[in-house]
Amino acid sequence: MKIDLADVEEAAKQLYIRALKVLPPDIKGGFARLTETETVPRAQNILATMVQNIHVAEDNENLLCQDTGVPIYNVTIGRNVQVDGYDLKQAIRKGCERATREHPLRSSVVHPLTRQNEHTSCGIEVPVIHIDFSDVPDQLSIQMIPKGSGSENNSFLKMAIPAEGIDAIKEFVIDCVINAGGKTCPPTIVGVGLGGTSDLAVHLAKRAATRPLGSHCADPEGAKLEKELSAAVNKLGVGPQGLGGDSTAFAVHIELASTHITMNPIAVNMQCHSARRATATLAPEGVTYGF
């Protein structure tokens, strides 16, 4: 299967706009579950306002949140797919820029020293593009994630030592959620990356934070810890927007990797309540959009 780069560019444009406007069904389901269990009246009101915001945005084809985030594209290339890797990245960048200029969208991307904004949502190394491979034949998929600053600013890394054990993981995650308070726009998805190296742990935490609700860590021990921490964070009382309540997080998600005998990296990355993502699949039948 030969990839048409015009399809990639158009998908990169549509995905950014779509992600900013339509919340995935699993996140809407997460709101429904928290609404059922929330016991604090002010928190119930805030959850209701968030749900109303989702409806108003979708009914008016408007953005769920003003924060267009840092654009991230996760590309997965299947078997028998022919594409020039450099051109693929250029097409994604062009699509991201077109979404920003043509929609138009607020560009939230600036040079880290001059703070200059090119008003394209692009810059040095941005959009962030990750490329991976799968064994699915004749298919290239692109997942788009706009990562807002409220949640991204609350990213944490601890290089724990093995002697501190699993308790260090639990303590660090709980401390991060308490310290972040309302700054992540909770209810959040708490992404935890365990093991690997420092950079891999941070990468895994982002992957965990952007995983669909209802999915579980592939490792049984990781899945067990996810369950325990998901219950624990909702006992902290942070609540929606940090103003108190039971609904601090939709879930805690964990992704893990093997690590060094003398290391135990722990990274935390949180997703805000507007947990946006969109996916396009390019196949011989055409392009299909989903979450």
Ligand SMILES: O=C(O)C[C@H](O)C(=O)O
């Ligand atoms: O970028 C913004 O508009 C603000 C941001 O979403 C924030 O949470 O601080």
